[in-house]
Amino acid sequence: MNVTIRGRVRHHRTVTFDGARNAVQLIEQRLLPHEFRIVATRDFRETAAAIHDMIVRGAPAIAATAAYGLAQGARAFRERGLRAFTRHLESVYETLQAVRPTAIDPVNAMDQVRARMQAGETVAERQALALAAAEDFAQRSVEECRRIGKHSARLIRDGARVLTHCNAGWLACVDIGTATAPMYQAQAQGRRFHVFCDETRPRCQGASLTAWELAQQGISHEVIADNAAGHLMQRGEIDLVIVGADRVLGRTGEVANKIGTYTKAVLAHRHGIPFFVAVPLSTLDWRLKSGVDIPIEERDQREVLGAWGLAQTPSSGIRTPKGAERVYVRVANPGSGARNPAFDVTPGELVRGIITPRGILDPAELWPRRREMVPRV
Ligand code: MRU
DSSP states (O other): OEEEETTEEEEOOSEEEETTTTEEEEEOTTTTTTOOOEEEEOSHHHHHHHHHTTSSOSHHHHHHHHHHHHHHHHHTOOSOOHHHHHHHHHHHHHHHHHSSOSOSHHHHHHHHHHHHHTTOSSHHHHHHHHHHHHHHHHHHHHHHHHHHHHHHGGGSOTTOEEEEOSOOBGGGSSSSBSTTHHHHHHHHTTOOOEEEEEOOTTTTHIIIIIHHHHHHTTOOEEEEOGGGHHHHHHTTOOOEEEEOOSEEETTTOOEEEETTHHHHHHHHHHTTOOEEEEOOGGGEESSOSOGGGSOOOBOOTHHHHEEEEEESSOOSSEEOTTSOEEEEEEOSOTTOOOOOBOEEEEOGGGOSEEEETTEEEOGGGTTTTGGGGSOOO
């Protein structure tokens, strides 16, 4: 999407690849909304660390990063022999896959890259195919988000008040976003609406990233505390909820997404407010039979016990050009511990529709229509 910094407008993707330097280029999302910086990872281990540390986050974005990371690892192989190459590739794959286990997108993306590489007969051919496949995945992901927007823009009527959770915008994808795709499309069609961004503790992706994105695109919005949604729903101030997902089970329609999504779905159901989940095809999991089998990432308890923000006074942290620093502030009682599950699972019966690039489906329709739901590679 377009980013305006100091009056200059430029189009950016969240993830790109620099072939000459064999580097993955990422927007450093931990610095947003205070600073816009692009960083490069020089090898697949750095790429895995960038996913783990959430320089890049959001299921489709970490999928493209993992696909590029796999190509990066493949291209860095300097030894001889297909067998050694295959072993090396396996360890790259495992490293990239293990860092954030809830999202299925990185697995689907890397599987597509690996499948394409099979056509190569030599190491050099497979290395070239790996990068081509990663580029194709990223491009397809953008096109799928565009189609999500086309199918679902009609859900946002003039004057609508939409709630979204976490960040399922372009920063969470390669471009455009999933939950934001209908918003951008409705805006392009001339409709006016208002978006409530759940703050999304503990990492505050709603307050920092979604609010920044919407501000960049000139969409009316306000940040709300995570606990405010029920009150606004009760007072008739929310018409529609649209969120993204890290994994949607094709067999059951269950949706894994950022912690707090389930709570919002229950509230929406209680108040008769339609609750939609927007996903590219890479988010669909056709294997797991039940939501209880979805691995739920547990993150560092420091995320719950404190918060990051900008401090104007000097202390240790990441410096912004304006001299302020990104610092961690302890909020909780010293000595208290925390539990930090990063995702939860929403049952399909609470979901009005899954917005896919192939149209809007009832969660129960996914499995019968599974043959249409695979990417045309
Ligand atoms: O922990 P994060 O920031 O990676 O969590 C992101 C989300 O939960 C998004 O809603 C999800 O990945 C969908 S992004 C289109």
